[in-house]
Amino acid sequence: MNKLILTGFMGTGKTTLAQLLSIATGIQAVDTDVLISQAVGMTIPEIFERFGEAGFRAWETAILQQIMAKPDPLIVSGGGGLFLHADNRKLAAGATIICLTASPEAIFDRLKATSDRPLLHVEDPLAEIKRLLLERKPIYRQFRWQVDTTQHTPEELVPQIQAIWQRDQQLRQHEVCVVTPEGFYPILFQRGALRTLQEILDVHGFWGHRLIVGTDDRVADLYGERVLSQLENAALVTMPSGESYKNLSTVNTIYEELARLGLDRNGVILALGGGVVGDTFGYVAATYLRGVRFVQIPTTLLAMVDSSVGGKVGVDVPMGKNLIGAFKQPNLVIIDPDVLNSLPAEEHTAGMAEVIKHGLLSGDRRLLDLTLPMETRLRAAVQVKIDIVQRDPYEQGERAYLNLGHTFAHAIERASMYQWRHGDAVGVGLIAAARLSHALGLLSDDDRALIEDVVSRAGLPTSIGYLYPQVIWDAMGTDKKWRDGQSHFIVLKGIGQPSIVKNVPRDTVIMVLESLRNE
Numbered sequence: 242m243n244k245l246i247l248t249g250f251m252g253t254g255k256t257t258l259a260q261l262l263s264i265a266t267g268i269q270a271v272d273t274d275v276l277i278s279q280a281v282g283m284t285i286p287e288i289f290e291r292f293g294e295a296g297f298r299a300w301e302t303a304i305l306q307q308i309m310a311k312p313d314p315l316i317v318s319g320g321g322g323l324f325l326h327a328d329n330r331k332l333a334a335g336a337t338i339i340c341l342t343a344s345p346e347a348i349f350d351r352l353k354a355t356s357d358r359p360l361l362h363v364e365d366p367l368a369e370i371k372r373l374l375l376e377r378k379p380i381y382r383q384f385r386w387q388v389d390t391t392q393h394t395p396e397e398l399v400p401q402i403q404a405i406w407q408r409d410q411q412l413r414q415h416e417v418c419v420v421t422p423e424g425f426y427p428i429l430f431q432r433g434a435l436r437t438l439q440e441i442l443d444v445h446g447f448w449g450h451r452l453i454v455g456t457d458d459r460v461a462d463l464y465g466e467r468v469l470s471q472l473e474n475a476a477l478v479t480m481p482s483g484e485s486y487k488n489l490s491t492v493n494t495i496y497e498e499l500a501r502l503g504l505d506r507n508g509v510i511l512a513l514g515g516g517v518v519g520d521t522f523g524y525v526a527a528t529y530l531r532g533v534r535f536v537q538i539p540t541t542l543l544a545m546v547d548s549s550v551g552g553k554v555g556v557d558v559p560m561g562k563n564l565i566g567a568f569k570q571p572n573l574v575i576i577d578p579d580v581l582n583s584l585p586a587e588e589h590t591a592g593m594a595e596v597i598k599h600g601l602l603s604g605d606r607r608l609l610d611l612t613l614p615m616e617t618r619l620r621a622a623v624q625v626k627i628d629i630v631q632r633d634p635y636e637q638g639e640r641a642y643l644n645l646g647h648t649f650a651h652a653i654e655r656a657s658m659y660q661w662r663h664g665d666a667v668g669v670g671l672i673a674a675a676r677l678s679h680a681l682g683l684l685s686d687d688d689r690a691l692i693e694d695v696v697s698r699a700g701l702p703t704s705i706g707y708l709y710p711q712v713i714w715d716a717m718g719t720d721k722k723w724r725d726g727q728s729h730f731i732v733l734k735g736i737g738q739p740s741i742v743k744n745v746p747r748d749t750v751i752m753v754l755e756s757l758r759n760e
C-alpha cells in the first residue's frame with residue numbers, strides 16, 4: 242500500500258474521512274495540522290500569528306518530508322494549502338492524492354461554528370471562501386482524483402475513496418522512480434500501457450492538459466491513430482523517420498506546428514517512438530516556450546533501455562552528432578513491452594547493443610545472457626541506466642561511461658553518412674572498445690573474447706565493413722568529448738570495470754580499426 246493523502250479546501254471533510262478510512266482499513270491516519278501543532282508546541286492560529294502564513298507553510302513541507310520518508314502506508318489529511326508549493330507536490334508524487342471538494346456554501350455551513358480558521362477571520366467569510374477557492378482552483382484541479390463531498394455524508398464516501406486508492410495503486414504497481422536534482426519521475430513498465438494511456442496520464446498529473454503526441458511517420462502509421470483516439474485534447478505531430486532527420490530543420494518545423502496548434506506552457510509533449518523521436522521532441526520540449534512538460538513513450542528496445550531515461554535530449558548538426566542539446570528530465574516514462582512486437586528484427590538487434598553495454602558497465606551478467614527472457618533483461622538494463630544517471634545526473638563523472646563503444650560508434654555513423662544504425666554502430670563500437678582496452682594492456686584476452694562473442698551472438702555487426710579507419714579517426718575529432726583536442730575513450734579493465742583513457746595514440750586506434758575492417 243502506498244500513502245493516501247486527502248487534500249482540498251478547509252471544510253471539505255479531510256480529517257473526518259481520514260479517521261473513518263483508518264477504521265475501515267486499519268491503517269494509521271495522521272493530520273498534518275496536528276503534527277505541526279505538536280512539533281511547534283503551538284496551536285495553528287498561534288503559529289500563524291507568530292510566524293505568518295509563510296512560516297506555517299515551511300512547517301507543512303518539513304512534516305510532509307517526514308511523512309513521505311516513512312516506509313509504512315499511512316492515511317494523511319493535509320491542510321488545504323499543502324500543495325500550494327510545487328516542492329510539496331513533488332515530495333508527494335509517490336502517494337495517491339485525492340482532492341476533496343464542496344460548494345462554497347456547504348464549506349461555509351460546516352465551518353461557521355468553528356473559531357480555529359485564521360484565514361476566515363474576516364468580515365464576510367463566505368466571500369472569502371469563494372475568493373480563496375477561485376485562487377486555488379489551478380492547484381486543486383491538477384489532481385486526477387476529485388471527490389465532491391457536498392451531497393454526501395462521510396460514511397457514504399468511504400467506499401468510493403477506497404476504490405480510488407486501490408485503482409491508483411494498481412496503476413502504479415509497475416513503477417520505479419528516478420531521483421533527479423529537480424525531484425523525481427516515475428518509469429512505468431506495463432504490458433498494454435498504450436491501451437490505457439489517458440488513465441495513466443491522468444493519474445500522473447496530466448489531467449485535462451493539452452497533449453501533443455510527437456512521433457515519426459513509421460510509428461505514426463503503426464500506433465498514431467490508436468493512441469490519438471483514446472486521448473482527450475490531443476494532436477499528432479510527426480517527423481520523418483531516421484537519424485538524418487534528427488536535426489535543427491526538423492526542430493524548426495515542429496516549433497511552427499506547435500505554435501499553429503496553440504500549445505501553451507501548460508501543454509505536454511509525449512514523445513512516442515525510438516531514440517530519434519525522443520531526442521528530437523525532447524529538445525523541442527526543453528526549448529519551446531522555455532520548456533514544457535515531457536513524457537517519453539519509447540517504442541524501440543534502444544529507446545527503452547537507454548535514450549528515454551536520463552534526460553539527455555538533442556539533435557545532430559553537420560559538425561557532429563548530438564552537438565546541440567539540453568538536459569530535460571521527462572516527467573514520466575511509459576514502457577509498454579508489447580510495442581516491441583512490431584519492431585523489425587534488425588532494430589531489435591540494434592537495441593541489444595545498449596543492453597550488452599549496460600551489462601559490461603555494471604557487471605550484471607544477466608544482460609550478457611541472451612537465453613534469458615527479454616523482459617528480465619529489459620528491466621535490468623533500465624535499472625543500470627537509472628543507477629548511473631541518479632548518481633551523476635549531469636554527466637560530470639561516471640555517466641560518461643555510458644559512452645562505452647560510442648566514440649567509435651558516433652564516428653562510424655558519421656563516416657557512413659548516417660547510413661549505419663546507431664545500435665549497430667554501438668555493437669561494433671563495443672568490440673572496438675574491447676580490442677582497444679586489450680591493446681592498452683587493460684583487459685584480459687578472455688574478457689575481450691567474451692565481449693566479441695556476446696556481440697556476435699546478438700547478431701550485431703562485428704566489422705566496420707569497408708569504411709576507412711582514417712575517415713573514422715577524423716570523424717572522432719568532432720566528438721564532444723574531444724573538445725580539448727585530446728582523444729578520449731571509455732575502456733574496460735574487466736567486465737563491470739569501466740575507465741576513461743585520454744591521449745590514446747592515433748596509431749593504436751587505427752590498428753584496432755584496421756583489425757575490424759573487411760578485407
Ligand SMILES: NC(=O)c1ccc[n+]([C@@H]2O[C@H](COP(=O)([O-])OP(=O)(O)OC[C@H]3O[C@@H](n4cnc5c(N)ncnc54)[C@H](O)[C@@H]3O)[C@@H](O)[C@H]2O)c1
Binds near residue numbers: 550588664
Ligand atoms: N538521449 C540519449 O541518452 C540517447 C542514448 C542512446 C541513443 N540515443 C539516440 O537514439 C537514436 C537511436 O534510437 P533508435 O535506435 O530507437 O532509432 P530510431 O528512433 O530511428 O528508430 C528506429 C526505427 O524503428 C522505427 N520504430 C520505432 N518504434 C517502432 C516499433 N515499435 N515498431 C516498428 N518500428 C518502430 C522507427 O520509425 C525507426 O525507423 C540515436 O539518434 C541516438 O543518438 C540517445
